[in-house]
Each structure stands twice: as C-alpha cells, then as structure tokens.
Amino acid sequence: MGDQGEGAWRDPAGALRHRATTQRAQARGAIPWAVAELGTPVTAADIIRANREKLGFTREEAALEFGFSPEWWARVERGGKITMATLLTMRLALLIPDDEFEQAVLSATGVAPSFKGIRNTGLDHVTQRWVDAHVTPLKEPTVLLDGGWNTLHYNAAWAALFDGVAPHPHDHPLVNPIRFQLFHKDARKLFVDWEERWIIPSLCQIAHHYYLNHDNPELRALREGISEDHRLEYLFTVVVHKELAERGLDRIFASDGEQREIVGPDGVTPCVLTGFIPWHARAVGYQAFQLSHAVPGKLLLPELSPDVQGSRTAYEAGAPLALARTPDNASGGGGRPPQDRAAYAGYQAIAAQPAHGLTHPDVAITTGQIFHTYRDRLVIGERVGIPQNLLPHLTSIGMSDRKYRDLEGGKMFPTPPQLTNIVKALEIPEPVDRLLYCMVTGGNPPTKAVRGKADFERRAKIWAQRHVDVQSIPTSLEDGQWNVICHNAAFAQLFSHAEATRNHPTKSSFRYVLFHDDARHTLANWYEEWAIPFLVEFGAKLMLHGNSRHPEHAQMLEDIRDDPLLWDALNGPVKAELHSGGAGTGPLIDGGVRRLNLPTPGYCRNNLAANRKRYKVLVTAGAPLFGLTEYGCQTVSLDVQTD
Numbered sequence: 001m002g003d004q005g006e007g008a009w010r011d012p013a014g015a016l017r018h019r020a021t022t023q024r025a026q027a028r029g030a031i032p033w034a035v036a037e038l039g040t041p042v043t044a045a046d047i048i049r050a051n052r053e054k055l056g057f058t059r060e061e062a063a064l065e066f067g068f069s070p071e072w073w074a075r076v077e078r079g080g081k082i083t084m085a086t087l088l089t090m091r092l093a094l095l096i097p098d099d100e101f102e103q104a105v106l107s108a109t110g111v112a113p114s115f116k117g118i119r120n121t122g123l124d125h126v127t128q129r130w131v132d133a134h135v136t137p138l139k140e141p142t143v144l145l146d147g148g149w150n151t152l153h154y155n156a157a158w159a160a161l162f163d164g165v166a167p168h169p170h171d172h173p174l175v176n177p178i179r180f181q182l183f184h185k186d187a188r189k190l191f192v193d194w195e196e197r198w199i200i201p202s203l204c205q206i207a208h209h210y211y212l213n214h215d216n217p218e219l220r221a222l223r224e225g226i227s228e229d230h231r232l233e234y235l236f237t238v239v240v241h242k243e244l245a246e247r248g249l250d251r252i253f254a255s256d257g258e259q260r261e262i263v264g265p266d267g268v269t270p271c272v273l274t275g276f277i278p279w280h281a282r283a284v285g286y287q288a289f290q291l292s293h294a295v296p297g298k299l300l301l302p303e304l305s306p307d308v309q310g311s312r313t314a315y316e317a318g319a320p321l322a323l324a325r326t327p328d329n330a331s332g333g334g335g336r337p338p339q340d341r342a343a344y345a346g347y348q349a350i351a352a353q354p355a356h357g358l359t360h361p362d363v364a365i366t367t368g369q370i371f372h373t374y375r376d377r378l379v380i381g382e383r384v385g386i387p388q389n390l391l392p393h394l395t396s397i398g399m400s401d402r403k404y405r406d407l408e409g410g411k412m413f414p415t416p417p418q419l420t421n422i423v424k425a426l427e428i429p430e431p432v433d434r435l436l437y438c439m440v441t442g443g444n445p446p447t448k449a450v451r452g453k454a455d456f457e458r459r460a461k462i463w464a465q466r467h468v469d470v471q472s473i474p475t476s477l478e479d480g481q482w483n484v485i486c487h488n489a490a491f492a493q494l495f496s497h498a499e500a501t502r503n504h505p506t507k508s509s510f511r512y513v514l515f516h517d518d519a520r521h522t523l524a525n526w527y528e529e530w531a532i533p534f535l536v537e538f539g540a541k542l543m544l545h546g547n548s549r550h551p552e553h554a555q556m557l558e559d560i561r562d563d564p565l566l567w568d569a570l571n572g573p574v575k576a577e578l579h580s581g582g583a584g585t586g587p588l589i590d591g592g593v594r595r596l597n598l599p600t601p602g603y604c605r606n607n608l609a610a611n612r613k614r615y616k617v618l619v620t621a622g623a624p625l626f627g628l629t630e631y632g633c634q635t636v637s638l639d640v641q642t643d
Contacts, residue, residue, distance in 0.1 A: 044087065044104040049077045051094040066093045103540075103578060105443065126280045126591035127152065133473065133620045133637055134276065140292040140300055140466070144278070147209075147285025148218035149178035160301055161264070161291065165190075177289070178202055182232060183225055192261035192268055195235070201255035203232070203240045207364035208252050208435075209285075212442055214363065223362060240364045245373045248431035249438070249445075249629065256626035257462040259294050265301060270294035274466050275625025279634065280590035287625065296465050367419075367439050368408040374426040375408070395425035414440055434630075444629045456631070460485050463624045473639040477624070480541075480632025481552045482510035494638065497599045498522070509636060510534055514566060515559060521608045524595035531566065533589060535574045541632075543578070590621040596640065616641040 052062050063073040066089075076082060076090075082104075091101045127144070131153045135142045141158040143151055151174055162173040165186045173180040181187050181202055191198040203226075210219050226232045243251045256275045261268050276288040293300045376385045380394050388408065389401040397404060398421045406412040407422070414422060419440050423433045437445040460477065464486045468475050474491035476484050487506055495505045495512075502508070503516040513519050513526075513534045523530040538560075542553060560566045597612040604611070618639040627633030 043079060044082050045077050045079045047096065047100050047104040048082075048090050048094065051090075051096050051100065052077075055094060062093075123281050123284070123286075127278065127286070129591040129618060130278045130280065130620050130622070133471075133618070133639060134278075134467070134622065135288060137472065138290065138470065139303060140290050140470075142288060142290040143173075143177060144286065144288045145177065147213075148176070148216070148222070150176050150218070152286070157301055158291075162190075178206065179222065179225070182222075183229075190263050192263065195231075197258075197260045199232070200235060200239060200243065201251075201258070203236050203364075204243055204251050205255075207236065207240050207244065208438070211363045211365075211439060227362065236364050241369070244365050244435060245370050245432065248429070248433070248435035250431040252435070253626045253629065256624065257459045262291065262300075269300060271300055272462060272466065274463050276467055277623045277625060277628055278590065279621035279623065282623065282628070288622075290466055292466050366410055367414060367436055368410045370428070370432060370436060371408045371422060371426060374428050374432075378426055391425065397421050397425040416440060456627075459626055460624070460633075463626070467624070468635065471637060473637050475635060475637040476506070476509065477633065477635050478509060479627075480634075481550065482508050483552075484508060485633070491638070494598075494640070495522075497603060497605075499605060510538070510556070514563075518608060521612065522597055524597050524614060527565075527569070529594050532569060532573055532577070535560075535566065535570050536577045539570065539574050539578050589619060592619050593617070594619060596638075598640070 052059070055062075057065065059073050059077065060070045062068075063070040087101065087104055090096060090104075096104065131144060135144050135153050135155050138155055139157060141155070141161040143154040143158045146152055154174060159174060162180075165173060165180070165184070168175075168180075168184055170176055171179040171182075171184040173184075181191065181198055187198075188194045206219075206222065206226075210216075210223055213219055214223075226236050247254070255273060257272060259270055259272055262271050263269070264271075270293070271291050272294050274290050274292070276290070278286050278288065291300060375388070375391065378384075378386045378395075380386060386394060388405050391397055391404055392399060392401050399407075399418065403412070404422075407414050407418070416437070419436055422428075423436065428436070434445045464477050468477050468486055468488050471488055472490065474488065474494040476487035476491050478484050484506055492506055498504055498512075498516060498518040501516065503511040505512040505516075513523065513530050519530070520526045538553075538556065542557070560570055594617050595614050596617050597614050600611045600613050602611040618641065620637045620639070621635060623634045
C-alpha cells in the first residue's frame with residue numbers, strides 16, 4: 001500500500017461502523033502507563049498508542065485498518081512529528097474521547113484546541129450554577145453568551161438597560177448583543193461614538209473568530225449580514241484588516257476594560273465593558289460581559305427592586321422584559337413574542353445553511369497578507385521593502401523564495417516552525433506574532449503565565465473592581481502561577497484562621513493547597529479533591545511550557561519533589577489523569593461541590609484538627625477576557641453553603 005502519510009485513509013466511516021460491532025470496541029479498559037521521565041506529563045504519542053491498544057489493535061493492524069503504512073504509524077507512536085491533521089485523523093480512527101484529544105493537541109502543539117462553538121446543552125447544569133454566582137446577583141447589567149454571541153442568560157439589570165429597544169427576532173440585545181450592535185437601528189442611538197468605540201472592537205473579535213471558524217453557520221450568517229451593509233463591509237475589510245495587522249491579539253482583547261459612553265437614564269454616561277470567561281465552557285467559546293459605570297461604586301442604572309431581580313435565559317419559556325411584558329409558556333422560540341417566532345425560526349433555518357453569497361472564506365485578513373505588510377516595511381541596509389525573491393538571501397528565513405512566495409500567496413499554510421522563522425526574519429512584533437500563532441494552529445499561544453506588561457496591573461484593577469470586589473462570596477483573582485493578584489474581603493475572612501506565611505491562600509492558592517499545614521485540615525478529602533486536581537493542573541502547565549519553564553514552575557517542582565507524598569502523586573495518579581485527558585480537572589473544577597472543615601469557637605492553631613465543622617462549598621471559576629490568553633489569569637469563588 002506504501003507510505004501514504006497522514007492523508008487519506010480508506011472508507012473511514014465504514015471502518016468505524018465495522019469496528020463498532022466488534023468486541024474490540026467493547027474492550028476499552030484502563031490506559032496502560034508509558035515509561036516517562038519523572039515529573040514529565042504524558043505525550044500525544046502516548047495517548048495515540050493507549051487508545052490503539054484499548055481497541056485491541058497492534059500497530060500493523062491499525063495501520064492496515066485505516067490505510068496507512070506500518071512504518072509511518074510506528075514513527076508517530078515513537079514520538080515522531082505529529083501535526084494537527086494527524087491528530088484529527090487519529091481522533092476519528094481511534095475514537096479518541098474529546099478530553100483526551102484536547103490533551104493530545106496540547107502536548108503536540110503547546111496549545112489547547114480552539115473550539116469556538118455554539119451553545120453546548122451538555123454544560124447547562126454547570127452553566128446554571130455559574131450564572132447563579134456571576135450573572136444573576138450582580139447589580140450592573142451582565143449577560144452570558146455562547147460562541148455565536150447568542151444570549152444564554154442575562155440579569156434583570158441587562159434587561160432594564162435595553163428596556164426601550166424596539167423588538168426584533170434576532171438583532172435584539174436580549175437575543176444576540178453583537179447582532180444588535182451591528183444591525184439594529186437603536187444601537188447607534190444608544191452607543192456613543194458607535195463606530196469607533198463599539199463597532200470596530202467588535203468587528204475585530206468577529207474577524208478573529210470567523211477566520212478560525214468560517215464553517216460555523218451562525219458566524220457565516222453574521223458575516224453575510226456585514227457584507228450587505230456597505231459601511232460595515234468597509235470597516236471589516238479595510239479598517240479591521242489594518243488594526244489586526246498593526247496590533248494583533250492586543251487589538252482583539254483591548255476592549256476588555258476600555259472606557260466608553262452609553263446613553264442611560266441620566267443621559268450620556270461613561271461606562272466600562274469587561275469580559276469574563278466561564279472556566280467550564282472556555283473550550284466552546286462562552287463569554288460573559290458586563291457594562292458598569294466608569295466610576296467605581298456608582299451604578300449604571302438605579303438599583304432595581306427585589307421583585308425584578310434575577311436571571312433570565314433566552315432558551316427558557318418566559319418573556320424577556322424588553323420584548324414582552326407577560327409570561328409566554330408556548331414551546332419554541334424561547335422568550336420571543338409570538339409575532340417574532342416565525343421570523344426567528346426562519347433565521348435559524350437560514351443560519352443553518354452556508355452563506356452562498358460570499359467567497360469562502362471571506363476573512364478580514366490572512367497570514368500571507370500580514371507577511372506581505374511586514375516584508376514591505378522591512379529595512380535592510382538602505383533598502384526599504386524586500387522583494388520576495390531576495391528575502392531568503394538577505395535574511396535567515398530558512399526557506400527558498402518559491403516556498404515563501406507560496407506561503408505569502410496563500411497556496412500553502414505555514415507550519416509553526418516556519419512561522420517562527422518568518423516572524424523573526426520580517427521583524428513582526430509580538431502581539432501580531434501571537435495572532436499569527438492563533439491563525440496557524442487554531443489555538444491560543446502559550447501564556448506568559450506571569451504579569452508583565454506595564455498596563456497589566458491597571459487593567460487587572462479595573463476588572464477586579466467589577467468581578468471580584470463586588471462579589472459577596474469569597475473570590476480571588478490569580479495569575480498563571482497561582483499568585484493572588486487581588487481578593488475580596490470575604491476571601492480573606494474565610495482563611496483568616498490560617499497562619500500568615502508565603503503559602504497563605506491570599507498569596508498563592510497552589511502553595512496553600514500543597515504546602516500549608518492548615519490545608520490538610522481545612523480542605524476535606526484533601527488528597528483526592530484538592531491536591532490531585534492541583535497537581536493535574538500543574539502537570540498540564542509543565543506540558544504547555546515544555547523546556548521553557550518559568551522559574552516559579554521549576555521551584556514548585558523542586559518543592560513537590562521534597563514531599564514524598566506529592567512526588568508519588570505527581571508520577572502516579574496525576575500522570576494517569578493526564579493520560580485520560582485531564583479535562584474538567586485541575587484546581588478549577590468549575591461548578592463542583594467540595595467540603596471545607598472550618599474553625600468553630602475554641603479553635604486553636606496548636607491543634608489544627610480540633611474544633612471544626614464541615615460545610616459544603618460550591619466552586620465556580622473563570623478568567624478575565626484580557627488576562628486568560630496572555631497571562632493565564634483565573635478566578636476562584638468559594639460559596640460556602642451554610643444551610
């Protein structure tokens with residue numbers, strides 16, 4: 001059959017149907033552990049090999065079953081180069097579960113796969129818990145959206161803010177806020193400096209998501225709508241093109257925490273838009289947004305009376321406040337008025353089909369166009385702008401002029417190593433490099449995991465004032481090394497009994513859980529429910545950063561090595577967990593219920609185990625929109641159930 005490489009395997013659907021009827025597919029057992037260096041997480045090759053063995057195939061049998069040469073398959077399992085195309089092929093062939101596939105991609109490419117999608121109903125029970133903590137109780141207008149910017153939940157303040165907006169089946173802020181911004185006539189009256197402060201930032205995000213997911217029917221329908229408006233089309237294809245080429249990922253996330261103006265009950269009012277990513281749904285693109293008054297402590301709207309507080313969902317029966325004033329229990333159409341349901345159903349049918357009026361994919365910018373921009377600016381000696389055919393001779397780009405010409409012209413797609421060489425040769429700035437990384441790999445670039453840029457602390461403070469300080473439940477914001485950036489008073493009070501050391505939870509949640517004496521008494525079922533998940537998260541970060549570990553990672557690894565229990569855990573159950581994907585684990589088991597043994601009157605630090613009472617605690621977690629991709633920031637909220 002010959003070495004066919006990682007391309008076409010014969011009749012994959014037939015092979016899957018055949019295998020599904022065999023006993024091999026029923027023999028999925030525990031994943032055998034591969035020999036690996038202590039402290040080193042499992043690799044993508046390990047995951048492929050383990051899933052192949054779980055199905056009962058030898059290497060030769062698997063290769064023949066799916067149309068590959070045994071030699072090629074053996075190279076993959078020995079740790080040879082594994083591309084995204086290989087992983088996608090293996091995922092289908094070996095029925096690799098989603099969580100294991102995500103871990104394999106993380107191992108092979110250094111990034112988690114980007115699954116920008118639409119509402120995932122399998123997450124609804126966890127999402128409701130998250131909403132109860134981070135949307136419903138907030139006094140400022142807050143909304144939770146899916147990957148197509150469709151509204152999942154909104155609080156009463158969000159509904160009240162848009163109370164006067166004219167009904168529309170799919171361009172209403174209670175249905176899809178992005179479509180409202182772009183297409184609803186009332187948006188230009190409500191949002192001050194509509195084009196510059198609101199639309200261009202939104203179009204930059206749309207352009208990025210659409211590039212990565214141009215087959216998504218809802219995003220294609222959105223793109224079709226933009227193409228039908230001459231001004232929006234100009235902004236998308238010209239202005240956004242320039243913005244992304246100049247500022248890269250910084251432009252996409254710059255809107256998080258930016259001050260803007262909106263027309264509120266008291267006229268033009270300064271406000272701040274902040275984004276919050278639910279941890280459990282980060283892989284499917286859920287995002288929460290809040291509009292808050294620019295002056296801390298002031299509310300954008302008068303405080304609502306208790307009888308209208310709460311959270312609504314566009315997927316539940318019951319009328320959104322701005323669209324209908326009476327409950328509507330008819331099925332279908334969510335909370336839309338009866339006259340709008342037929343139109344909305346028609347929109348859904350249209351969105352489910354490809355947008356045939358566009359050249360596919362009709363994106364704002366391509367990798368080749370970015371290369372061209374910086375090649376034209378490149379200065380070598382007295383020459384400004386380097387011709388394609390001279391680039392390999394005047395730089396260390398490491399490829400022929402023909403290869404580069406094909407990459408810039410869009411005939412080929414660069415590999416990550418080629419991208420690294422091109423970025424260096426063309427002197428492309430870091431924010432644009434990070435955008436290119438997303439475009440090439442389909443995932444986010446590795447995080448810096450530490451605070452770095454000059455304005456980080458300022459933006460973190462703005463964000464924390466709106467999502468940490470105002471929380472009534474204990475909440476902290478941490479950087480990518482679990483160092484606490486800020487916490488609210490309730491969080492400090494919860495752990496006020498613990499001795500104040502560098503391992504205190506107000507300093508570092510990671511060091512508290514693993515190294516503070518109090519943790520093993522306060523955190524019920526400490527080993528299984530706290531230590532192991534934190535070590536899994538740590539192992540995933542070691543894998544993410546590879547050999548370029550941050551100094552804090554190295555020190556943490558040495559501290560773990562000094563504790564025999566933790567070291568054995570890292571190289572035993574933690575590796576096994578990483579082998580099975582590790583998805584939904586780590587310190588941020590969003591929506592999970594755990595238990596705390598909290599001190600009662602009579603508690604004394606001389607006897608850490610005595611005078612404690614056990615309480616349930618609901619853990620919810622998330623990440624700032626601006627801080628997740630670049631710095632790995634995350635929040636943890638601990639809602640102690642006293643009932």
